[in-house]
Each structure stands twice: as C-alpha cells, then as structure tokens.
Amino acid sequence: MYDTVSKRIGQLAQITALLGGLGLFAVIGVTCVSVAGRALDGLGLGPVPGDIELVELGIGFAVFSTLPYAQFFRTHARVDLFKPAFGARPNRVLDLIGELLMCALTLVLSWRLWLGMLDKAAYHETTFILQIPLVWGYRAAMAVMVVACLVALFSVLRAIRALILPETHTEVQS
Template identity: 90%
Template sequence: MYYSVSKRIGQLAEVTALLGGIGLFAVIAITCVSVAGRALDGLGLGPVPGDIELVELGIGFAVFSTLPYAQFFRAHARVDLFKPAFGARPNRVLDLIGELLMCALTLGLSWRLWLGMLDKAAYHETTFILQIPLVWGYRAAMAVMIVACIVALFCVLRAARELMVPDTSAEAQS
C-alpha cells in the first residue's frame, strides 16, 4: 500500500508542477506579446493591457506549484557538508529533521496564505488595470499549497519509514 500511495503522491506533485509550467509559459507568452506590442507601437499595436498584473499572478502560481514537486523528489537546495562524515543512520535522522522542518514551513505558509486569502475576499481587492479579484490568485495558490501540505506530510512519513526500515529508501523513489 505504501508504494501505491507514494506513486500517487508523486504523480500529484508532477501534475501540479506541470500546471505551474503551463502557467509560466503563459506568462512568457504574455510578456513576449506585450514587448512586441510596445516595439510595434507605431503600427497601431501596443502592450497587453495589465500585462504586469497577469505576470504577477502567473509567477506567483508557478512558484507555489513547484513546491510539491521539489519536496517529493528531494530537489530543494541543501547543503550536504556533513553527510560524508556521518553514517547512514545519522543521515536518515538528519533527513527526517529536514522533512519535519519543511513540513512545518509548508503548513505555516499555507496557514498565512489562507488568512491572506480570507482578507482579500473580505475586502474585494482587485488589480488596478484589469480589475481581477486578487482572491483568485490566492485561491489558485491555496489549491497548490494543499497539495504541498499533503506531499510534505507524506515526505515526513517516508523519512520516518526510511529511518526504521533502511533498505526501503531506494525502492520508494522508483
């Protein structure tokens, strides 16, 4: 059952990363069209109205959507300065501590994002030019952060399991 859950959570992390990548490509396209419109302003074209607002919302979503992927596949930046000096068991303990800290950070970010989302919804704040409700961006980020919380909790479980049953660490990644 563990391997089935691991596989599904890995797929969920991959899907959110792909959605973030699609959002990033959309931001790139909007930026290119807007820059080209500015360059061709003399021909009756112009920049995309509200391009900066769209870029802000898109980049925010893209950044949040990479968190579950980086957590699940252990792709966060880390310093393995002492790893060669320790044996396998102390390294697994350090991995568990790192996963617990990342889980706490993810849960804390989600909590604050939730409060920010409630605030933006209560005051009906919108972007300046396009009048897009800011709560939409918060909702999109919150959806991805829910996935990030699930992934972070699973990663704590995975690290604890690897500490208790050392020979499963290679199998869990496959």
C-alpha cells in the first residue's frame, strides 16, 4: 500500500510541476509577443494590454507549482555539510527533522495563503488594467498548496518509515 501511495503522490507532484511549466511557457509567450509588439509599435502593433499583470499571475502560479515536486523528489536546496560525518541512523533523524520543518513551513504558507485568498475575495480586488479578480490567482495557488501539503505530510511519513524500517529506505526515483 505504501508503494502505491508513494507512486500516486509522486505523480501528483509531477502533474503540478508540469502545470506550472505550462504556465511559465504561457508567460514567456505573452512576454515575447508584448516585447515584439512594443518593437513594432510604429507598424500599428503594440504591447499586450496588461502583460505585467499576466506575468505576475503566471509566475506566481509557476513558483507555487514547483513546491510539491521539490518536496517529493528532495530537490530543495540542502547543505549536507555534516552528513558524511554521521552514520545512516543520525542522517535519517536529520532527514526527519528537515521533513518536519518543511511540512510546518508548507502548512503555515498554506494557512496564510488561505487567509489572503479570503481577503481578496471579500474585497473583490482586481488587477488594474485587465480587471482580473486577484482571488483567481490565489485560488490557483491554493489548489497547488493543497497538493504541497499532501506531499509534505507524505514526506514526513516517508522519513519516519525510513527511520523505523531502515531496510526499506530507498532513494526517490524521478
């Protein structure tokens, strides 16, 4: 059962990262079209209206979308300065502490994002030019943060399992 859950959580993390990548490509496309429009302004073309707003929303989504992937596949920046000096068990304890801290951080970020989303919805805030409701960006980020919370909780479970059952401890396959 653990292997099935691990596989599904990993797939979910990969899907969110791919969605974030698609969002990033869309941002690149909007930026290129807008810059080209500015360069060709004398020919009747112009920049994409609200390009900065679209880039802000897209980049925000792309950044949030990478969090589950980085957590599941352990690709966050790490400093393993003392790791070689310790044995396997102390390293598994350190891994568990790191996973607990990342889980706490993910939960706090999600909580604060949730409160921000409620605030944006209550006041009906929109972007200046395109009048896009800001709550849409918060909702998209919140959906990804729900996945990030699931991944963070699973990562803690994985670290506990590796500590209790060291023979089952394997590296994450990407």
